[in-house]
Amino acid sequence: MKRHIVTQLRSVLIIGIASAAFYYAQAQSVEQDQRMIERIFVQSLSDDSAYDWLRYLTQNIGGRLSGSVQAEQAVAYTYEQLKSLKLDRVEKQPVMVPKWVRGPKEYAYFETEPGKTTNVPVCALGGSIATPGLGIKAEVIEVKGLSGLAELSDEQVKGKIVFFNEPMDPKLIETFSAYGKAGSQRTSGPAAAARKGAVAVIVRSLNLALDDYPHTGVTQYGDLPKKQWIPAAAISTNAAELLSSVLQLNPKTKFYLKQASENRGEVLSHNVIGEIKGSEFPDEIITIGGHLDSWDLGSGAHDDGAGCVQSMGVLALFQQLGYQPKRTIRAVMFMNEENGLKGGMEYAAQAVKKGEKHVMALESDAGGFTPRGFGFTAQDTQWAQIKSWSSLFEPYLIDSFKRGGGGADIGPLAPHYPKMVLAGLKPDSQRYFIHHHAANDTFEHINKRELDLGTAAMASLIYLFDQYGVQP
Amino acid sequence: MKRHIVTQLRSVLIIGIASAAFYYAQAQSVEQDQRMIERIFVQSLSDDSAYDWLRYLTQNIGGRLSGSVQAEQAVAYTYEQLKSLKLDRVEKQPVMVPKWVRGPKEYAYFETEPGKTTNVPVCALGGSIATPGLGIKAEVIEVKGLSGLAELSDEQVKGKIVFFNEPMDPKLIETFSAYGKAGSQRTSGPAAAARKGAVAVIVRSLNLALDDYPHTGVTQYGDLPKKQWIPAAAISTNAAELLSSVLQLNPKTKFYLKQASENRGEVLSHNVIGEIKGSEFPDEIITIGGHLDSWDLGSGAHDDGAGCVQSMGVLALFQQLGYQPKRTIRAVMFMNEENGLKGGMEYAAQAVKKGEKHVMALESDAGGFTPRGFGFTAQDTQWAQIKSWSSLFEPYLIDSFKRGGGGADIGPLAPHYPKMVLAGLKPDSQRYFIHHHAANDTFEHINKRELDLGTAAMASLIYLFDQYGVQP
Numbered sequence: 001m002k003r004h005i006v007t008q009l010r011s012v013l014i015i016g017i018a019s020a021a022f023y024y025a026q027a028q029s030v031e032q033d034q035r036m037i038e039r040i041f042v043q044s045l046s047d048d049s050a051y052d053w054l055r056y057l058t059q060n061i062g063g064r065l066s067g068s069v070q071a072e073q074a075v076a077y078t079y080e081q082l083k084s085l086k087l088d089r090v091e092k093q094p095v096m097v098p099k100w101v102r103g104p105k106e107y108a109y110f111e112t113e114p115g116k117t118t119n120v121p122v123c124a125l126g127g128s129i130a131t132p133g134l135g136i137k138a139e140v141i142e143v144k145g146l147s148g149l150a151e152l153s154d155e156q157v158k159g160k161i162v163f164f165n166e167p168m169d170p171k172l173i174e175t176f177s178a179y180g181k182a183g184s185q186r187t188s189g190p191a192a193a194a195r196k197g198a199v200a201v202i203v204r205s206l207n208l209a210l211d212d213y214p215h216t217g218v219t220q221y222g223d224l225p226k227k228q229w230i231p232a233a234a235i236s237t238n239a240a241e242l243l244s245s246v247l248q249l250n251p252k253t254k255f256y257l258k259q260a261s262e263n264r265g266e267v268l269s270h271n272v273i274g275e276i277k278g279s280e281f282p283d284e285i286i287t288i289g290g291h292l293d294s295w296d297l298g299s300g301a302h303d304d305g306a307g308c309v310q311s312m313g314v315l316a317l318f319q320q321l322g323y324q325p326k327r328t329i330r331a332v333m334f335m336n337e338e339n340g341l342k343g344g345m346e347y348a349a350q351a352v353k354k355g356e357k358h359v360m361a362l363e364s365d366a367g368g369f370t371p372r373g374f375g376f377t378a379q380d381t382q383w384a385q386i387k388s389w390s391s392l393f394e395p396y397l398i399d400s401f402k403r404g405g406g407g408a409d410i411g412p413l414a415p416h417y418p419k420m421v422l423a424g425l426k427p428d429s430q431r432y433f434i435h436h437h438a439a440n441d442t443f444e445h446i447n448k449r450e451l452d453l454g455t456a457a458m459a460s461l462i463y464l465f466d467q468y469g470v471q472p
Numbered sequence: 473m474k475r476h477i478v479t480q481l482r483s484v485l486i487i488g489i490a491s492a493a494f495y496y497a498q499a500q501s502v503e504q505d506q507r508m509i510e511r512i513f514v515q516s517l518s519d520d521s522a523y524d525w526l527r528y529l530t531q532n533i534g535g536r537l538s539g540s541v542q543a544e545q546a547v548a549y550t551y552e553q554l555k556s557l558k559l560d561r562v563e564k565q566p567v568m569v570p571k572w573v574r575g576p577k578e579y580a581y582f583e584t585e586p587g588k589t590t591n592v593p594v595c596a597l598g599g600s601i602a603t604p605g606l607g608i609k610a611e612v613i614e615v616k617g618l619s620g621l622a623e624l625s626d627e628q629v630k631g632k633i634v635f636f637n638e639p640m641d642p643k644l645i646e647t648f649s650a651y652g653k654a655g656s657q658r659t660s661g662p663a664a665a666a667r668k669g670a671v672a673v674i675v676r677s678l679n680l681a682l683d684d685y686p687h688t689g690v691t692q693y694g695d696l697p698k699k700q701w702i703p704a705a706a707i708s709t710n711a712a713e714l715l716s717s718v719l720q721l722n723p724k725t726k727f728y729l730k731q732a733s734e735n736r737g738e739v740l741s742h743n744v745i746g747e748i749k750g751s752e753f754p755d756e757i758i759t760i761g762g763h764l765d766s767w768d769l770g771s772g773a774h775d776d777g778a779g780c781v782q783s784m785g786v787l788a789l790f791q792q793l794g795y796q797p798k799r800t801i802r803a804v805m806f807m808n809e810e811n812g813l814k815g816g817m818e819y820a821a822q823a824v825k826k827g828e829k830h831v832m833a834l835e836s837d838a839g840g841f842t843p844r845g846f847g848f849t850a851q852d853t854q855w856a857q858i859k860s861w862s863s864l865f866e867p868y869l870i871d872s873f874k875r876g877g878g879g880a881d882i883g884p885l886a887p888h889y890p891k892m893v894l895a896g897l898k899p900d901s902q903r904y905f906i907h908h909h910a911a912n913d914t915f916e917h918i919n920k921r922e923l924d925l926g927t928a929a930m931a932s933l934i935y936l937f938d939q940y941g942v943q944p
Contacts, residue, residue: 045642170517170921173868208921370842370900372869396645397844400869428842428900430921449642449680449902 067099103260135258298441306368363407375405539571575732607730763809770913778840835879847877
């Protein structure tokens with residue numbers, strides 16, 4: 001009996017010591033993580049790299065549409081800048097991308113009676129064909145989104161210009177949800193209208209504010225035979241409101257559109273990749289990225305110069321802080337997110353071909369605004385671990401960790417690596433769609449601190465995944 | 473025995489029913505609150521009132537320094553707008569305020585050698601006296617904040633222009649903390665330098681960004697005899713960096729400052745008050761407010777036109793939604809927050825004089841940016857209740873509820889009502905100090921959605937305090 005008690009006591013003692021050691025180790029590692037994350041934020045907020053790279057990308061290079069001279073300049077520039085970081089590997093990954101050109105400035109007006117015209121701020125949608133050289137003039141039929149079009153007979157649409165005028169829903173707090181809802185009229189509206197016999201399409205800009213900027217963005221003709229394709233353009237939200245009022249007064253109002261945009265087949269471009277090799281698990285790859293291409297109207301500051309320089313910034317921070325990751329960390333500037341996603345698809349294809357092991361990927365493609373948290377696509381067990389990290393981000397007000405999320409460019413990895421974690425940085429979304437795909441997506445609308453907080457948040461998350469790995 | 477069991481059973485049943493009823497009532501009220509708050513946000517995001525008021529205040533009236541014509545125009549305008557809301561009571565509350573005028577544009581340069589000058593963006597600090605008509609030219613001694621000055625002997629300072637050049641600390645995530653740290657060199661630096669024999673003071677603008685805007689703000693001579701007062705001005709952050717470099721190369725560099733600012737005694741102005749009378753507890757007063765006065769360089773959009781129109785907006789939302797508060801809700805546009813706080817002090821003095829019962833006050837004076845939450849000054853028991861409401865704000869990403877907070881204008885109520893709750897709206901603070909007290913605090917830097925989210929957050933919080941009262 002006595003011996004039994006002693007044994008029991010010993011067990012209790014051992015368990016006690018073991019637990020104490022466990023809790024001590026845990027507490028120590030939480031403290032270590034807190035300290036490392038603080039170092040990351042302090043360094044990021046005092047460093048100019050990301051902001052200076054973005055200034056160059058936007059002000060010295062400008063809009064970087066796939067296949068353009070500027071896109072190739074951006075490839076060369078980011079490649080050189082990554083080289084200067086003394087990484088373990090820097091690479092230009094070849095990828096064929098579509099080349100679409102806008103041509104001379106578009107021109108549009110509406111005409112309430114012959115000779116009485118009002119000019120309208122307009123831009124061709126990406127991928128759209130040109131109008132005939134002299135333009136198209138036709139009566140307008142206004143609809144609210146794709147469902148509005150579906151209610152019309154072919155007879156009602158035939159020979160007309162369809163005007164998609166569904167506003168983004170101001171009630172949705174996360175503006176990306178409103179973009180998702182109203183966006184289909186831009187991506188699929190022109191093809192749908194063409195099938196009903198429309199001669200052209202104009203779309204209300206996907207912008208939550210009322211202003212004079214037309215917002216471009218891709219439209220897809222899908223499997224519509226090429227000879228049925230019709231030109232499609234976006235008009236500013238102010239113009240959309242005005243045109244809608246005018247149509248109520250005079251349904252016979254005509255709209256004139258002239259544009260010379262053109263699809264020019266595919267050309268060679270590149271993803272740009274910089275890598276720090278892992279010291280313990282070099283075969284486990286963590287990808288961070290943004291897309292290097294942008295629309296041509298502005299200079300791609302928020303969309304997505306910010307995501308590129310933040311991804312490069314994570315590697316720069318690790319180098320500056322002397323942090324040697326255990327796993328391989330790769331920053332990827334993807335090409336052609338806007339009108340093809342060819343960069344993301346090629347990156348995934350090459351990963352599979354080389355038998356790489358991808359465990360986690362993080363994309364920043366929602367603007368360079370104050371970060372609020374991350375969205376994650378992860379298994380339940382992975383999620384428990386990830387969620388437990390959110391408190392480490394509370395001091396920085398970036399602790400909104402939610403399930404669901406990722407990014408367009410890292411998406412093509414997912415089917416090949418079903419157990420990998422995908423994540424997207426979630427910045428404050430209120431201002432994003434004022435600038436998105438428009439001429440005012442420019443450097444002066446970037447706040448250095450907001451950009452740097454995003455870089456620091458990304459680096460901190462990557463640090464945690466690097467330290468603790470991704471549960472298989 | 474059997475009877476006992478029945479009694480027991482009955483008790484269990486009664487308790488069960490009572491608990492069920494209690495939980496049902498609770499669940500119902502949570503659902504009711506969720507619904508009401510959703511209605512508030514939907515209404516606010518679809519309404520233009522606050523944004524339109526702010527456009528008028530900033531673009532039609534402009535900067536509204538206490539005692540200026542514009543400040544009086546703002547009093548008249550907000551009074552009329554509150555009248556148009558059909559409230560129960562609208563009042564102009566008289567208050568004497570200091571009148572300080574900037575005079576003609578200030579002028580400054582530094583001179584590395586005779587005749588070799590570089591112009592510097594400069595503005596007089598609020599309350600500062602003028603230089604002599606021909607200006608002041610003297611050697612410069614640079615110090616880091618008040619502690620830097622304290623290290624110098626009077627001999628080192630005598631006859632010189634003291635250059636306070638402590639930057640705001642970029643490492644602090646909440647930028648108001650950095651403002652608090654570096655701010656004392658502006659408010660107290662000139663008086664401290666005067667005591668050591670300085671002839672003038674220039675202060676690095678309290679701005680986290682490097683740019684060319686000088687930022688004004690109040691300075692206080694305190695009990696320094698008037699004949700010892702010296703002129704004080706702010707220079708832009710870029711100029712401060714440049715001057716600091718130049719002084720390292722040539723410590724004999726001279727600085728020239730000319731300004732004609734002037735204190736002109738006190739004049740009559742007003743707080744503007746609009747009130748909805750409570751239906752059940754009309755004597756319990758809840759105050760919401762911002763300050764109507766602003767510095768003169770910009771047009772007081774973020775500081776604090778935003779807080780005024782948000783406060784008016786709360787009353788407008790309640791009216792639009794047909795919400796009849798149980799308690800009396802008052803929106804107050806305080807006068808003279810920037811250079812005297814006379815409006816806040818008079819409001820408190822009148823409250824005490826009239827024997828009013830103030831239970832809660834909320835101020836918005838931290839910019840019209842995306843709201844992140846609130847700070848509260850409250851007793852422990854009150855805090856438990858308040859904290860429990862934060863989850864209602866999660867869907868709107870405004871759930872950072874922290875202890876500590878209030879506002880300058882509502883502060884004077886506190887000593888008289890020790891049990892009242894004070895709260896301050898906490899918007900995202902990253903961009904605020906780029907605009908604060910500078911010429912670029914203008915309407916185009918306000919985002920309508922961000923402003924409206926703040927109004928909705930305030931209205932939702934006030935709704936909860938109105939429904940559940942404030943624990944005594």
